[in-house]
Amino acid sequence: MNTKTIDIITLGCSKNLVDSEKLMARLEALGYKVEHDPERPRGHIVIINTCGFIGDAKEESINTILQCCERKAEGLVGRIYVMGCLSQRYLKTLGHELPEVDGIYGKFDWDKIVDELKAGPHSQPTPRHLTTPRHYAYLKISEGCNRHCAYCAIPIMTGRHKSRPMDEIVAEVEWLVSQGVKELQVIAQELTYYGLDIYKKRCIAELVDRIAHVKGVKWIRLHYAYPHQFPMELLDVMRRNPNVCRYLDIALQHINTDVLTNMRRHVDSTQTYELITQIRKAVPGIHLRTTLMVGFPGEGDREFKELMEFTKWARFERMGAFAYSHEDGTYAARHFRDTIPDAVKQERLDRLMALQQEISAQVQAQKVGQTLKVIIDRKEGEYYVGRTEFDSPEVDPEVLIPVAERRLRCGCFYKVRITDSDDFDLYGTVE
Numbered sequence: 001m002n003t004k005t006i007d008i009i010t011l012g013c014s015k016n017l018v019d020s021e022k023l024m025a026r027l028e029a030l031g032y033k034v035e036h037d038p039e040r041p042r043g044h045i046v047i048i049n050t051c052g053f054i055g056d057a058k059e060e061s062i063n064t065i066l067q068c069c070e071r072k073a074e075g076l077v078g079r080i081y082v083m084g085c086l087s088q089r090y091l092k093t094l095g096h097e098l099p100e101v102d103g104i105y106g107k108f109d110w111d112k113i114v115d116e117l118k119a120g121p122h123s124q125p126t127p128r129h130l131t132t133p134r135h136y137a138y139l140k141i142s143e144g145c146n147r148h149c150a151y152c153a154i155p156i157m158t159g160r161h162k163s164r165p166m167d168e169i170v171a172e173v174e175w176l177v178s179q180g181v182k183e184l185q186v187i188a189q190e191l192t193y194y195g196l197d198i199y200k201k202r203c204i205a206e207l208v209d210r211i212a213h214v215k216g217v218k219w220i221r222l223h224y225a226y227p228h229q230f231p232m233e234l235l236d237v238m239r240r241n242p243n244v245c246r247y248l249d250i251a252l253q254h255i256n257t258d259v260l261t262n263m264r265r266h267v268d269s270t271q272t273y274e275l276i277t278q279i280r281k282a283v284p285g286i287h288l289r290t291t292l293m294v295g296f297p298g299e300g301d302r303e304f305k306e307l308m309e310f311t312k313w314a315r316f317e318r319m320g321a322f323a324y325s326h327e328d329g330t331y332a333a334r335h336f337r338d339t340i341p342d343a344v345k346q347e348r349l350d351r352l353m354a355l356q357q358e359i360s361a362q363v364q365a366q367k368v369g370q371t372l373k374v375i376i377d378r379k380e381g382e383y384y385v386g387r388t389e390f391d392s393p394e395v396d397p398e399v400l401i402p403v404a405e406r407r408l409r410c411g412c413f414y415k416v417r418i419t420d421s422d423d424f425d426l427y428g429t430v431e
Helices: 014-029 055-073 085-089 091-097 111-117 154-158 166-178 204-212 233-240 257-263 269-282 301-314 331-335 342-365
Strands: 005-010 033-036 045-050 080-084 136-140 183-187 219-225 244-250 287-294 318-323 371-380 383-387 399-402 413-421 426-430
Touching: 005 014, 014 033, 014 045, 014 080, 014 111, 014 136, 014 183, 045 055, 045 085, 055 080, 055 085, 080 085, 080 111, 085 091, 085 154, 136 166, 166 204, 183 204, 204 219, 204 233, 233 244, 233 269, 257 269, 269 287, 269 301, 287 301, 287 342, 301 342, 318 342, 342 413, 371 399, 371 426, 399 413
Parallel strands: 005 033, 005 045, 045 080, 136 183, 183 219, 219 244, 244 287, 287 318, 399 426
Antiparallel strands: 371 383, 371 413, 383 399, 413 426
């Protein structure tokens, strides 16, 4: 059995991916060969970085652990270690119910895995082992969240908001650029809160401005903003710096004031409408990505209709949605009854996403005839696959360019004339 090879399986969000990349670098410095997210781990050490956000994510994490335990029983896997959000939340329970697992760690003590596997001489680790395509990377600027929305278990797992020092982040950006990274996805549980804990003021605008001035940074994209007390100066930075993409991921969850109050979102319907209007006025052409929730306790037909009308009005260029489910330990699970049938939640979710599909098709069709700056991610079948500044990797639409047209290089930018569109993706030709 090859005990010097380690498979790291990462589940959940890009914030988990960053943790895995840091762990991979430290393990490689110990002399291990580290593979990321293999399809069939075999005969070596497996580390599972779990997600515990909602029911489906928890189920996926548990099933992955159980599958690896089965392969261990068959002699196909050696030691198993578990880390991340699920184990942070259910540390004692998992340890009792999964005796086959050799070590269970939370979200913040995963470095103890390194201590346990340390043997013999080792070299100085690099900051991270990048697992994304070489030209882009995720940049985590903080951990935790102080918001305590009624439905959300994230603060239970991650604790209070903790910003990274600005100089440390900028130094990481400089290192990433030295590795060939051109595009940064700035991520946090709540990026607009950045700086309040260590600088006693919101510093996200200052941080993004500093990152924008690092030589070699071509695109910066911002994820996971919060609508309450949104720092409007961030829009000034976006407008002033051409390498800050006209893109903002801001989760709104709902529009009905009573539902928002029950969700403990600290914002009402009027304020939400005003914020969307202000953002679009401040940054013409900006693409907004949001997340909406259906089926929260108290959402009746009237409240859902209001959500549909808001979606028609807002015309979000990018949108995801999910159905509410009780999460252990949350305010909603303690104070509200989950009385809306699953079938009703699913029907509402289907209607909302069908509406968004229509909106997306219209938004994309408006780009036909335009020339857009596109970065190429990969070659896939008969097409090169790229993205515009309005598209985050893995979650947003893509631009497809025929391979037969000419040879393109992954990680390079091209001017692409958009010739056609479908509900989500664009088709184009290089000028």
